[in-house]
Amino acid sequence: MSEEKMISLDSIDDQLIKKAEAEGVETMWDRKKAMKTPCGFGEQGVCCRICAMGPCRVSPVEGKGAQRGICGATADTIVARNFARMVAAGTSAHSDHARDIAHVMHMASRDGAYNIKDEKKLLALAEEWEVKTEGRDIYDIAHEVAEVALNEFGKPFGTLRFPKRAPAPRQKIWEELDIVPRAIDREIATVMHSTSIGCTADAESMLRIAMRTSLSNGWGGSMMGTELSDIVFGTPTPRMTEANLGVLEENQVNILLHGHDPSLSEAVVLAANDPEIIKLAEEVGAEGINLAGMCCTGNEVTMRHGVKIAGTFYQQELAVLTGVIEAVIVDVQCIFPSLTPVTSCYHTKFITTSPKAKVEGATHIEFHEVTALESAKAIVREAVLNYGNRKKEKIFIPESKTQAITGYSVEAVVKQLDRVVNSHIDPQGTVKPLADVLKAGVLRGAAGIVGCNNPKTRHEYSHIEIMKKLIANDVIVVTTGCAAQAAAKAGLLSKDAVKLAGKGLQAVCELVDIPPVIHLGSCVDNTRILKIVSAVADLMGVDNCDLPVVGVAPEWMSEKAVGIGLYVVSSGIDVFLGVTPPVTGSKHFTDILTNKIEDMTGAKFFVNTNPHELTDMMLARIEEKRTKLEQKL
Numbered sequence: 249m250s251e252e253k254m255i256s257l258d259s260i261d262d263q264l265i266k267k268a269e270a271e272g273v274e275t276m277w278d279r280k281k282a283m284k285t286p287c288g289f290g291e292q293g294v295c296c297r298i299c300a301m302g303p304c305r306v307s308p309v310e311g312k313g314a315q316r317g318i319c320g321a322t323a324d325t326i327v328a329r330n331f332a333r334m335v336a337a338g339t340s341a342h343s344d345h346a347r348d349i350a351h352v353m354h355m356a357s358r359d360g361a362y363n364i365k366d367e368k369k370l371l372a373l374a375e376e377w378e379v380k381t382e383g384r385d386i387y388d389i390a391h392e393v394a395e396v397a398l399n400e401f402g403k404p405f406g407t408l409r410f411p412k413r414a415p416a417p418r419q420k421i422w423e424e425l426d427i428v429p430r431a432i433d434r435e436i437a438t439v440m441h442s443t444s445i446g447c448t449a450d451a452e453s454m455l456r457i458a459m460r461t462s463l464s465n466g467w468g469g470s471m472m473g474t475e476l477s478d479i480v481f482g483t484p485t486p487r488m489t490e491a492n493l494g495v496l497e498e499n500q501v502n503i504l505l506h507g508h509d510p511s512l513s514e515a516v517v518l519a520a521n522d523p524e525i526i527k528l529a530e531e532v533g534a535e536g537i538n539l540a541g542m543c544c545t546g547n548e549v550t551m552r553h554g555v556k557i558a559g560t561f562y563q564q565e566l567a568v569l570t571g572v573i574e575a576v577i578v579d580v581q582c583i584f585p586s587l588t589p590v591t592s593c594y595h596t597k598f599i600t601t602s603p604k605a606k607v608e609g610a611t612h613i614e615f616h617e618v619t620a621l622e623s624a625k626a627i628v629r630e631a632v633l634n635y636g637n638r639k640k641e642k643i644f645i646p647e648s649k650t651q652a653i654t655g656y657s658v659e660a661v662v663k664q665l666d667r668v669v670n671s672h673i674d675p676q677g678t679v680k681p682l683a684d685v686l687k688a689g690v691l692r693g694a695a696g697i698v699g700c701n702n703p704k705t706r707h708e709y710s711h712i713e714i715m716k717k718l719i720a721n722d723v724i725v726v727t728t729g730c731a732a733q734a735a736a737k738a739g740l741l742s743k744d745a746v747k748l749a750g751k752g753l754q755a756v757c758e759l760v761d762i763p764p765v766i767h768l769g770s771c772v773d774n775t776r777i778l779k780i781v782s783a784v785a786d787l788m789g790v791d792n793c794d795l796p797v798v799g800v801a802p803e804w805m806s807e808k809a810v811g812i813g814l815y816v817v818s819s820g821i822d823v824f825l826g827v828t829p830p831v832t833g834s835k836h837f838t839d840i841l842t843n844k845i846e847d848m849t850g851a852k853f854f855v856n857t858n859p860h861e862l863t864d865m866m867l868a869r870i871e872e873k874r875t876k877l878e879q880k881l
């Protein structure tokens with residue numbers, strides 16, 4: 249098969265797809281084929297199903313065909329409303345995840361399953377949120393901070409707390425645009441309200457509402473997800489791991505941890521190390537219990553425990569095809585319902601745990617945070633007891649696995665940077681060395697490469713091509729989500745990859761002792777990127793939009809990615825997309841996103857489905873920003 253025709257960058261995938269064909273297992277690629285050509289109206293965002301007078305499909309071409317829906321909504325209105333609803337859905341996913349973590353923090357106790365792992369970070373947040381700390385028990389402080397966090401979702405007055413972390417000029421822009429987010433749930437509700445029949449019918453106004461909602465994600469829910477997870481589960485530190493399906497072990501119980509919320513996966517890590525469970529594994533003849541992560545749950549547990557990475561989003565079915573997974577344990581988000589039919593072809597148990605994401609045909613064992621360890625043990629026990637049911641003739645573990653370093657929290661990055669600080673001149677504990685090399689041009693810029701996989705692209709090809717080209721051009725890359733796992737699989741999260749970097753980046757990596765592509769965590773952890781960028785902007789006395797920094801989602805698919813993309817642009821950072829969002833049916837709205845929004849936020853969206861051209865656009869934009877920055881400093 250010619251390279252371009254391969255479904256992914258990874259040759260093991262084709263081996264597994266052949267196995268699927270031989271064993272009569274249907275995968276996403278079969279269904280993609282069956283889907284034939286996607287609906288043009290849907291693809292361009294001009295289909296409205298918001299009320300029962302419709303559905304209305306209006307023409308994406310001006311002056312030709314139906315120009316308005318039955319209520320009179322134009323393509324501009326319909327596209328803008330659909331886009332805003334994607335933002336609201338994405339915001340709700342990340343923020344509801346954060347709400348659950350806040351509840352977990354609220355129940356944390358010294359002798360329970362959930363403790364406070366990073367007291368320093370808790371105390372700093374308490375101070376930021378004006379929660380009294382003096383003479384108080386750390387758990388009392390944690391519970392009050394959790395309550396303050398929970399109030400951020402529904403407080404009736406005022407605005408969110410985290411946006412005050414942004415550089416002052418950025419906050420001013422938000423105030424002038426009237427998009428400072430209020431309560432998180434309120435912003436989501438406002439979009440749902442404003443997009444309903446007979447409400448907002450002005451594309452630009454719709455976008456502003458969506459921007460405010462997206463900010464309630466980036467500088468609200470998502471940021472809370474990261475901060476509170478660090479406090480309760482520990483702030484990540486660099487650690488070695490391995491990635492790709494070759495991490496599965498023939499002689500061990502393999503558990504695939506898939507989904508998002510670390511409260512489940514942390515408890516599963518504990519349960520898998522429980523002596524009683526280990527003994528049970530020995531009794532069934534296994535040499536141990538092997539946890540392997542996928543999607544953001546994979547990122548969370550590799551960041552904090554070095555748990556191996558099985559693969560990315562698109563590999564969830566392929567993982568089961570190896571025939572050695574005793575259980576796929578999931579909670580919420582990015583879980584294929586097809587795991588029911590796929591697992592039924594093997595001995596694999598598909599275990600759902602959250603009432604928010606039950607799947608027909610799966611085994612549902614509800615996970616209760618109050619009895620987290622017992623709950624997790626019950627789930628892991630199911631997996632262990634399934635070890636003996638493997639169908640030997642169906643086993644195939646691809647050999648591929650790659651070394652990677654994960655676990656770079658902002659704190660860990662700063663610690664690495666401290667290595668090059670001359671403490672007689674500069675204080676430790678800041679991002680100043682990074683700001684200095686950016687200013688000097690040793691690094692031309694920085695890129696955050698994030699997001700999913702999408703069968704519209706050759707899986708991981710865009711991620712990896714873009715990363716390689718950027719680092720070769722002295723642009724340092726930070727990465728999260730499935731993009732980060734793609735980087736791990738391709739060997740870019742290792743110090744070996746430094747040889748692929750340009751001279752400037754090479755020197756920085758060697759001095760600071762980091763790989764050229766840095767794993768910053770899960771999708772909610774994109775807020776770690778916001779924090780680093782804002783800290784650099786503050787140090788230079790400029791705004792985020794003045795920096796040679798880009799956000800990139802080469803293979804995105806989820807509504808969450810739309811929510812992220814918009815908060816990144818609203819935060820002043822350009823976003824480059826490798827998959828076209830469903831907005832092209834409105835010239836006006838597309839023009840706002842790719843042009844006009846720059847007048848509002850200093851940043852905009854760029855779209856190009858060719859990863860090489862997209863990278864050239866990034867490099868050009870980085871140089872453009874550099875020239876302007878030099879004049880400013």
Ligand code: SF4
Pocket residue numbers: 296297298299300301302303304316317318319320321326444445446
């Ligand atoms: Fe049609 Fe308007 Fe109803 Fe949408 S809201 S389905 S455009 S009538």
Ligand code: WCC
Pocket residue numbers: 543544561581582698699700701728729730731771805806808809
């Ligand atoms: Ni985040 Fe995209 Fe992966 Fe899911 S886990 S597939 S949203 S990048």
Ligand code: FE2
Pocket residue numbers: 508543544582729770771772
């Ligand atoms: Fe995710």
